[in-house]
Every structure is written in C-alpha cells, then in structure tokens.
Amino acid sequence: xxxxxxxxxxxxxxxxxxxxxxxxxxxxxxxxxxxxxxxxxxxxxxxxxxxxxxxxxxxxxxxxxxxxxxxxxxxxxxxxxxxxxxxxxxxxxxxxxxxxxxxxxxxxxxxxxxxxxxxxxxxxxxxxxxxxxxxxxxxxxxxxxxxxxxxxxxxxxxxxxxxxxxxxxxxxxxxxxxxxxxxxxxxxxxxxxxxxxxxxxxxxxxxxxxxxxxxxxxxxxxxxxxxxxxxxxxxxxxxxxxxxxxxxxxxxxxxxxxxxxxxxxxxxxxxxxxx
Amino acid sequence: xxxxxxxxxxxxxxxxxxxxxxxxxxxxxxxxxxxxxxxxxxxxxxxxxxxxxxxxxxxxxxxxxxxxxxxxxxxxxxxxxxxxxxxxxxxxxxxxxxxxxxxxxxxxxxxxxxxxxxxxxxxxxxxxxxxxxxxxxxxxxxxxxxxxxxxxxxxxxxxxxxxxxx
Numbered sequence: 001x002x003x004x005x006x007x008x009x010x011x012x013x014x015x016x017x018x019x020x021x022x023x024x025x026x027x028x029x030x031x032x033x034x035x036x037x038x039x040x041x042x043x044x045x046x047x048x049x050x051x052x053x054x055x056x057x058x059x060x061x062x063x064x065x066x067x068x069x070x071x072x073x074x075x076x077x078x079x080x081x082x083x084x085x086x087x088x089x090x091x092x093x094x095x096x097x098x099x100x101x102x103x104x105x106x107x108x109x110x111x112x113x114x115x116x117x118x119x120x121x122x123x124x125x126x127x128x129x130x131x132x133x134x135x136x137x138x139x140x141x142x143x144x145x146x147x148x149x150x151x152x153x154x155x156x157x158x159x160x161x162x163x164x165x166x167x168x169x170x171x172x173x174x175x176x177x178x179x180x181x182x183x184x185x186x187x188x189x190x191x192x193x194x195x196x197x198x199x200x201x202x203x204x205x206x207x208x209x210x211x212x213x214x215x216x217x218x219x220x221x222x223x224x225x226x227x228x229x230x231x232x233x234x235x236x237x238x239x240x241x242x243x244x245x246x247x248x249x250x251x252x253x254x255x256x257x258x259x260x261x262x263x264x265x266x267x268x269x270x271x272x273x274x275x
Numbered sequence: 276x277x278x279x280x281x282x283x284x285x286x287x288x289x290x291x292x293x294x295x296x297x298x299x300x301x302x303x304x305x306x307x308x309x310x311x312x313x314x315x316x317x318x319x320x321x322x323x324x325x326x327x328x329x330x331x332x333x334x335x336x337x338x339x340x341x342x343x344x345x346x347x348x349x350x351x352x353x354x355x356x357x358x359x360x361x362x363x364x365x366x367x368x369x370x371x372x373x374x375x376x377x378x379x380x381x382x383x384x385x386x387x388x389x390x391x392x393x394x395x396x397x398x399x400x401x402x403x404x405x406x407x408x409x410x411x412x413x414x415x416x417x418x419x420x421x422x423x424x425x426x427x428x429x430x431x432x433x434x435x436x437x438x439x440x441x
Contacts, residue, residue, distance in 0.1 A: 001324045008285065008302035008348060010277035031349070038344050039326055049281065051302065055349050080339075103414025104396060106326065108338045189413040190327065274402065275410060 003041035010053040013054065014060070014139055014166055017052055021164040022141060024050045030166065031055070032075055035102070035110040036118035060113070060168060063087050072170045074113025078125075082107060090108055091172050093200050096273050097128035100184050115169045119157045122192040124184060126153070126217035129172065130209030131180075132198035137169035143181040144168070153216035175200055181268030184211070185260050187251070189275075194251045195238065195260040199268035203229055208268075213244035220244070223265060237266035279348075287351045292360025296440060300347055307331040307342035315350065318358040318387050322416070329415030332388035333357050339395035341414070358387035361394070369439070370394050370432040381427030382417035389415045393429045402433035 009028075010016035021028055029048035031037055032055075040046040054060075060075035063084050070090050072081070081087055081098035088095040101107055101115070101124050116136060136147045140162055152160050154189045155254045161167060173241075179201040184193045196211030197220075205228035208220040222242035226235060246257035267274075279285045284299045291314060298313050310316045310333070313340040319342060323331030326344040333342045334356035361368040370393050375377065380386045389412070396402055408429045409422070417425060 002305055002308065003283040003303045005301065006301055007278065007281045008279040010348075031346075034327065034346065034349065035344060038346065042324070053277075053349060102326075103329070103338045104399075104401070104411050105329065105332055105392065106344075106416050108335070108340050108395075189410070265346045 001042045001235070003038065004044060004047045005142060006041075006048055007050045008053065009050060010056050012056045014057060014168055017054060017057065017166050018139065018141055018164060020050075020052045021166070024052075025163045028052050028060045030117070030264065032111040032114040033077060033109040034114075036108050036114055036120065036123075050166040054166075055096050063078050065090070065174075066171070069171045069173055069205045070248075072112055072172070073113050074117075074167050074169060076113075078102075078107035078110050078112070078115075079104070089273060090174045090176065091132065092177075093131060093175065094172055096180075097198060098122045100124060100182070100275060103190050112170055113167045116152075116170060117161060119153055119159045121153075121156065121214060121216050121218075122170060122212045123217070124193065124196060124198075124211060127196055127198040127209030128182065128212045130217055131200040131207040131220050132172045132175065133202075133207050134170060134172040136160075136167060137171060138165040139168045140165035144159060146171070150219060156215040158216075175202070178202065181270065182274050183264035183272055183274050185264055185274070193263060195246075195257050197261060197268045199265065206269075207238070208265065210240070210244060210261060211240065213246045213257060215245070218244055220261075220265070233269040234266060237262050237269060240265035285348060287348055289347070289350055289353060289355055291355045292357060298347070302348045304330065304347050305343055305354070306333070306345040306347045306350060309347040309393060310342060310355070315349075316357050316359050320387055321386055324382070327416070328385070328388075329392060330385055330388040332391040332415065334391055334395060335399065337395070339392045356391070358390060361390065361396075368394070369435050370397065370429070373428045373432035374425075375433050376427040377424050379420070379425045380417075385415060385417045385419075389417065391427060393432065397429065397433045397436060402429055405430065 028050040029055045060073040078098045104246040105246040148224045181199040193211045198209040210218040223239040240261040241258040246254045320330040322328035331342040401411040
C-alpha cells in the first residue's frame with residue numbers, strides 16, 4: 001500500500017517552503033514527520049499532487065524559554081518533548097501529553113507542528129495546548145502572525161493556516177508546579193483516544209481541552225466557567241460535555257463519549273495522568 | 276530545492292547496515308519496500324502497513340521507526356540499521372541472544388521488528404522495569420507469545436548490556 005503519485009519538492013528553509021506553497025497553493029501538502037499525512041495518503045483520503053518535504057529545514061527543532069513562555073519549534077519531535085527536562089519543569093502537562101502519543105516509533109518521527117497543523121480532533125497535543133491557552137505561530141509571504149489556539153481550529157482537519165503559510169512555532173505559558181491532569185481513554189494502548197481530557201490549573205480557575213468530543217479539539221468552556229466560580233470538582237466534571245458535540249462511531253456512541261468526558265474530567269481535576 | 280515530477284524517479288542515497296547505497300526510486304516508495312524489494316533485505320517484515328504492528332521496525336540514525344510510514348526519499352543521506360545489520364563478527368547481538376535464551380518468539384514474524392524496537396528502547400534507557408518495557412513495546416504486536424517471554428528477553432538483554440558496559 002503506497003500513496004498515489006505526487007511531485008516531490010524538498011525545501012531547505014521556511015522561506016523556500018513558503019515560496020513553494022505560493023506556487024502550488026491548495027494542491028500541495030507539507031510533509032514533516034509524516035505520521036499524520038502518510039497514513040491518509042496511503043488510504044487515498046488525501047492525494048496531494050505536490051508534497052513539500054520539510055525534512056531539510058534546519059533550525060525549527062528547539063524547546064526554549066522566552067520570558068513567561070516556552071517556545072517550541074514546529075519540527076520538534078514528540079520524543080524530544082517527552083524527554084525534555086526543561087519542558088517537564090515548566091509545562092509538565094505538555095511533556096506528559098507528548099509521552100502518550102502513539103508509540104515509541106511514532107514519537108521518534110512525529111512532530112508537534114505536524115500534529116497541531118493536521119487538525120485531527122482525536123490528536124492529543126492540541127488538547128494540551130487548549131488547556132494551556134497556547135499560541136500557534138505561522139509564517140507566510142507577509143511575515144509572521146500569532147494565532148491563539150482558540151482561533152486555530154475551524155472544522156474537521158481544517159485550521160486557520162492559510163494555503164501559503166507554514167506553522168513554525170508553538171508557544172505555551174510556563175505553569176511550573178501548578179496542578180494538571182491528562183486522561184486518554186482507549187481500548188488498546190496504541191489506539192487514538194476515544195475521548196481525552198487535558199486540564200491545567202491557572203490563576204482563579206483552569207483550562208480544559210477535550211479530545212475527540214466534536215469535529216475539532218474543543219475547550220470545555222462551561223466547565224471552565226464553573227471552575228472560575230469555585231464549583232466543587234465533581235460538579236465541574238458533570239459539565240465536561242456541555243459544549244461538546246461528539247459523534248458516534250465503531251468505538252463509542254455519542255452518549256458514551258459524553259459519559260467518558262465527565263468521568264475523565266473528574267480524574268484529570270484530581271491530577272490523574274494516564275499512561 | 277529538490278524537484279521531482281509525479282511519476283518520475285529520484286536518486287536517493289542511504290547507508291544501510293554500514294553500506295552506502297544509491298537507489299533510483301519514485302518519491303512515493305516506502306522505506307520498507309525499498310529495503311525489501313530494491314536492496315533485497317527481507318528480514319524486515321511487512322505486517323499491517325498502517326503504523327500499527329511494528330513488524331517493519333528499523334533503526335533510523337539509531338532510533339526505532341516504522342519503515343512502512345517513512346518515505347525512502349525522506350531518509351536521503353541518513354543511516355539505517357535493519358535486523359540483518361545487528362549481529363557482529365563475534366556472533367549475535369545481545370538482544371538477539373536474549374530472545375533466543377528466553378524463548379522470546381514463537382512463529383517469528385514479529386521478531387525482527389520486536390528486536391529492533393528493543394535495541395532502541397534499551398539504548399534510550401526505557402528498559403528500567405517490566406512496566407516500562409511493556410509500555411515501550413506497545414507499538415509491536417505479537418499474536419503468538421502473550422508477550423511474557425518477549426518482555427523477559429528485553430529485560431535480560433538490558434541487564435547483560437549494562438554489565439558489559441560496566
């Protein structure tokens with residue numbers, strides 16, 4: 001099983017990738033680690049006529065402190081997030097979320113930029129960015145712009161990235177040793193989450209991101225409002241699915257997903273980190 | 276900027292088990308098919324082709340990857356190790372030796388991928404206890420053994436390699 005034929009371009013820099021995107025527009029897809037794109041190309045769910053390989057782009061593989069934030073280069077692989085002591089100290093939720101993506105082999109290849117830009121509601125890292133109120137930095141012909149994670153996901157596999165823009169960085173605020181929780185529920189350890197919940201405590205409340213509870217990664221805004229109103233954790237957890245619109249599929253009915261979200265949020269609020 | 280038209284081929288250079296190769300391939304060809312069909316290194320198996328089973332695991336610059344989900348063109352200039360490249364002049368690699376000693380296989384289909392995944396996880400320091408080995412091997416499916424002897428093989432190999440290092 002191999003992808004349909006495509007023209008292959010290898011960019012050596014972000015500027016070159018932007019030039020190529022400007023040339024090919026919607027016909028082109030960017031390839032980083034390939035662990036979101038290649039599987040759907042093999043199934044013919046995607047058949048871009050041009051693939052722009054970012055493998056030769058240097059300088060986008062970093063985790064560094066920048067004031068009150070941690071800046072992460074888009075080509076940073078999951079394994080590098082998972083094993084970063086600096087990230088573990090500053091943003092342990094994101095480090096943990098990276099450690100439960102797929103399996104070791106997948107984490108050796110997959111990148112944070114690829115996972116975030118792909119826009120799959122079943123992905124783990126975007127829910128952590130939602131809970132952390134992170135920012136996505138994109139670069140296009142007219143320069144860089146920052147997009148808050150709340151404005152980034154528009155629909156299923158659809159993001160605010162323009163056809164000539166490249167996701168170059170992800171930024172998250174330092175949360176240090178504040179409480180957090182991450183719950184990923186699936187039948188087998190290598191599966192995508194049937195439902196997942198990311199929780200990060202913050203001043204006067206907390207951020208809550210939901211995995212696979214709708215067409216995009218979602219914020220549990222009603223539950224967050226209850227947190228700010230100092231509601232009891234069990235009452236907050238009952239609101240986990242208030243803003244969600246989960247689908248039914250082979251893994252779960254919509255009702256079961258709603259039930260899972262409530263149970264998993266209760267566990268996440270108690271600081272639970274599933275492996 | 277490399278530029279290859281759809282349906283055309285590109286020359287990819289890669290080092291496999293210490294030997295430099297140049298292959299003329301289409302950009303859509305998977306690393307696993309290039310290894311098996313172009314280089315005739317059939318020790319790497321194809322199981323699911325969907326990044327699930329781990330039978331096609333090889334080392335890319337020393338780290339385990341599923342070669343069904345890597346395009347060969349992506350590893351231009353890089354270093355690949357397959358199961359054929361593990362044993363040295365003195366005999367089997369300690370992980371291979373441990374799989375034999377602990378009966379870490381039955382039919383053997385998953386074994387090349389299992390061994391390559393084990394080499395990487397031991398090198399990364401993930402073989403600390405049974406639970407961490409099971410977690411680190413979750414991307415490799417075995418339909419025969421029930422995993423018990425595989426996990427014992429990895430722990431045993433890690434012990435042997437630690438003693439050899441000391």
